[in-house]
Amino acid sequence: MADDNSNSVDSVAGDSTDYFELFTRFRERADASPEFGILAKVTSMMLTRDGADRARFQPLGEFAGASTFTTAHITREEITLLKSVKTANVAVTARVHDVLWEFTEGKERIEHVHVAIDAYLELASIVDWRNADDFLHRALELSTRFQGSDKGERIARVRAVARASLDAGASSPGELLTLCELLRVSRPSSDDRDVVVVNINTARRDATAAREHGLERNLIRELQLWEENDDSKQDLTAEVADLWVAEADARLEAPARSAFVAASFLESAVQVLRSIPRKHRERLSVERRIAELRSRIAELGEEAVDAMTEFTSPELSLAEYAEAARRAVTGVGAGEALLRLAQVASLTTEAAERELAEQILDSTLMLMLPTTSLTHDGRVADKATAEEAVERQMGELAHTRRSIAVLGQILPALRIARAEHSLSKSDFVQLAFDSAIVPSGQEQLFASGLYAGWNMDLDAAVHILVPRMEALVRHHLKGAGVLTTHLDRDGIDDEIALPALLDKPEAADVFGADLIYELRTVFAGRFGANLRHNVAHGLVVDSMRGSVVGLYSWWLMLRIVTVPFWSRDSASE
Template identity: 30%
Template sequence: MIDQRYSAGLIVTGQDFAACGWKISLADREREGYSSMWQAFSSAARKASEDNRPSHGKALWLLADACSMMLSPKSLNEPFKPFMVMEGRRSVVPDDFSESDIAFYAEIVDAIDDAWLKARVADLVWLKQRPRNVQFALAAIDAYRLIPLDTETWVRGGHECWERAISLARMLKAGAGTRLTEMEAAILDTFNNSTKECGFLGLWLADLLDSNGFGRTHSSVIAQKLNILAVEFEGNGDLHRSREFFDAASRWFERSGDEAKSAEMTVAVAEGWVKEAISRVSSDQPSHMVAASFYEKAIQIYRSIPRSQRAIHKGDERIAKLHRHMSDAGEKSLDELGSVKTPGIDISELVENSRKSVAGKSVQDALFSFANIYQGARVNKIRTAAEKILQQSLLRRLAGSTHLSRDGRVIAKQPAAGFANTDASDDPALWAQMVHDYQILINIVVHGDIWPAHEVLLQEHRLREDDFIGLASQSPIVPRARERLFGKALHAGYDRDFTVAMHLLAPQIEHMVRFHLKNAGVKTTNLDIDGIENENGLSTLMGLPETETVFGKDLSFEIKALFCDALGPNLRNELAHGLLDDDSFQSTHAIYAWWMGLRLVFNTFWNAARKAESDKGAEESNDN
């Protein structure tokens, strides 16, 4: 909520705005979007209060509050959200402003000559003032679209401003006049003039056109431009950007009806991953494990090509060859694996160490530390510990047990077990103890590692949905065309909306498992008595013997114990049948499941990014 930084009864006017020195405040700071404006105005407001200028102080505080909120342009009902929510408290939202505050904003709109500030203030007046005055919405649109469409401005929030302008224009329909058409033309013009020196700008603009239904009559031209940029990036050795542009070109060619050209672009994307794999094993710090994941990504992409086009490009033969490369890299990667030993420490020390591990770092380094703050469950260790417990408790092994759900239903029965040295899944008592111990471990990891580190991340880094979608698009474990769903799930969890995160993530984890099993040649379907072929659910898939071969023993255990075993949280099945209440989505199990998804997606992205940095350093060294 708004702090008591000024008297609630103090009314400020346009004269106070004109005399408060807001322009000087902005001029003294380097412009980095609304966050820097918020810092500039809040610092000036404190100075005004210290100088006993209360009216100026409140005017500046209102400007700071207006700029502090995060813009969520896709939301029509709540376009402005607090930049911070912690421990039951939050920063400012539109509902916190009084009628006199909104009247102040309405009075100063015409006097503001800064596009960023004018857009935000006019937008707030349009959102909150009753009755609504369409002139404020039009003023917001016109100010938003004055913000430059360039690379530097884009990453500082400029793209969200344009998206909000488009959203407002669509809302007003005919009342917006020709503004929507003019914005489409401006985006197209900037896109057509973009070059490889603009970095990802061309791709971002193409996505902006796509997400808003623009450029449909120019699909072929857009696709050709993306293709040209992709080839230029590839020629410069920038495989990451070339893949992204080839992928976008494929979608736009498909939209234009040119399936052959779309398939050609998709092949280029796949071969980009192959080049990445070859480069990775021949670098100064080779990693066959990473190369194997890149080959797998290439195979995924080849499989996404329609069969009619795949035959033209000899896709099946290429897939077979890439499978051999992937298997070879996988075998060699075994020598790269090592063990991680964690000393026993109490929870207070664990919390402090987790905070320090992510504090004060760049966003990529902080996310790397967060994703690897815990190395994941080690099934052999869990089994060994469970065996010791059962050996010490003869009664627990000999006696069967019944497991009840939260509403009293019998969800599993565990018969008495023997003493044979069998696999854990064949020994009910041992498996039950392992799942029980695993849940205790999750509780410790969430409270001691994940949650404290997450708090620091939220304080120091403002990450958006597009950031996580970008991560997912670069992760070989994410199936093609599922990048947005994974990205949305990870962003929701980062924003601590675990209800949305789990609803998106659980089915995508199941699809991911099914997808990779299919790629490994595993049959994932069954035939019913009517001859209808159905896909097996996650529980059945995790019971397949090939699952451990594809995903490894540790990850297979975690997916099974966390998502689809009645003795554990059973998140997939509980969610699918609507058995989870609101509190369940805030549980340590849900938080850990989200973090595990982030860890799977992020680590491959990180490996690719580090590889690019290593190659760049090697090139610079050779140039010298």
């Protein structure tokens, strides 16, 4: 029964079992008592589940490296306050003792653990199954960790609760999966397995009839964890793949047909089939099925590209940029014009681009959503998780920045320079020989690429200069004493590719952090133009001739060749 004193814990908590509600109540009264202040803090923490089915405390919020309250923030004075808390509220009891055991030892610690577990078990009996799931998993986590203190008696109690609920009948497939999982991790008996299999198979039949493919996949995955026969496990894996295919077919037959979504479902089917061990593949015709799915994915990818919607934004005037760029190269000698052209646009910094990306994402839902990119022919080029949203946004900002630089600065300046100066290949050969940047013996190749770009033959320029960029980076890193090769398992000394070279810690010292960031976004970045990959694998298409990235990559090489990047100290050495 709640205390009649209006300043007591129970007068504030009442009979609430909702921790966010308790947090709100205690926070509103925090000024009235230090006890309410610490209770607001400990009830603000959330119970979350990790990948190992364990329930852990997480802060209510995390912002830019900081967070709301966690037990790591607690003070000695607050521990003393928690020890003095008197309450009949079972949720407050569970949380207080679940915090206190971390800061006590010996018999006192075990007492706090047992009180917390018992309170969680009581909570589970009075709330709905969704909340009960978290409480039971936390009770199981503590019971398992301290099982020696009661010889596993509390683990058995958690199992008994799960089994009793399963026998009583789950109210929904979600509750069924929750109970099966809880039973599985709380030392089930062979009889428990039989009951679980019967219940899941019944739910599967209902899901099949309702064409609830996602639910049926979840049921199969749980069933696999109970299955002891390896052949049967892999048969179930193949059934999961079939369900992805069925869902793809359903999406293609739906009024809101989506080739992109259907292709992503088929890709999921391929990934599932790939997880089947080799010894089962022939029996399950895995290779044939993957080949068939790959063919369908390619067809749907092309359809998805054709069906994409174009979004337009307000026009951005580049007239002022273009006029300034033209003035910069007008009326000067050929050599000076090339030098000014190479500096007509500026490089950004990774820190500035990251800061802008974070600002953009702070006001959108993109931080919470994964994204997928397609190539021109509909293949999935890349997938980014929500955690990689900042890097993805940085890649988009880099593309926008390159477009502005090319259309507003580089191209206008190049047109004026070409109109005023007729440069030959020999001029670029001389430029390459005069540059301390160009590796010895490669001057003709660099000159050919730069001359092609000068004449707007960008497809040739890209195919010549992209490998030269890798050679240039390797040459200067090797000159700085950096190992640029690695031994494979056969003892062969292979050259390290450009992406790995740019990731070398010494790369920023040699080239400068800003230039390394530019090289990543243009040549080797996962979320950038990735020119090195496209050239190496023959993925460049005719549109490169008139592309922004083609001209920008040529200009960047011109800048590197004409504008020294090394530090004065390094040069003097």
